[in-house]
Amino acid sequence: MEHAAKLILATTLILAGGLKLQDPNSFLASLTSFNLLPELLLQPTASWIPILEICTGVLLFYKPLEGGALAVCTFLFLGFSVFYGWSLILGIQPNCSCFGNNPYLQTNNTNGLIRALFYTLLSAGTWHTRLSNSDYN
């Protein structure tokens, strides 16, 4: 079960990161439209998130860093949930470009929030299982 969850998370992250790298301007435009980050941080964040997603996706299957990768996953998806929730509150309809400009993976705010919350819970649950299985001594 834990392995399947990690597989889903890793596939999603690597796909999302790869597609963002293919069309980096769309993601930068999306970040800009959310109006949440100061201008100075927009470009570094837009370059950083796709690389972070790919690294995390790969490291989910590297045993020594698995726990850290699950923690990153949890916070990353929690961050996306906050972004979606925030844009719902503001009433803006950003095209999140979470998967680049792939037409099959684009969604509206509400579905995006549900999707992000699902991944947050999946990551947190998998991290929790990993913590429960840890040898504390």
Place this chain on the structure above:
Amino acid sequence: MNPLKPKLKVIAHHLTQALAIALTSFLIATSIPVSHMPYKNTEEITNEKELPIATLEEIQEASQSKTTTIIDARPKPFYELGHIPNAINITPREIGSYENLPEGKPIIVYCFSPTCPDSQKVGEFLQKNNENIKIFKEGWELWEMMGLPTETTK
């Protein structure tokens, strides 16, 4: 011994690893030469030359009267699933090689929503040869939300 202590220790260990992953990926991202990351600067994106905006009423009228060319700039699979009646599909990737555009006719371009960049890209390209270009900013999202008639290709 408090049973929470060892668990907290593991959480702290994982958080340290997470920080290391975040920092390393940040270093990788910033070490890629800018020329290899084709980002426009933010100013360029937020202050792109604004094209005139078409209202919902304008595009509705254009769809019915056919006096204006309507361009759906979304990727083809979406266009096929549903588009504004009488709209033709030209994505930013295809616009350079598209030859069948009626000359001199007003054009309204739309894509998904107010923040999708594709209608702006297509509009800017067409503006070189046609001054009568408008963007329907709210795009497909509003059209669909209003329950207006749509057309499918398949």
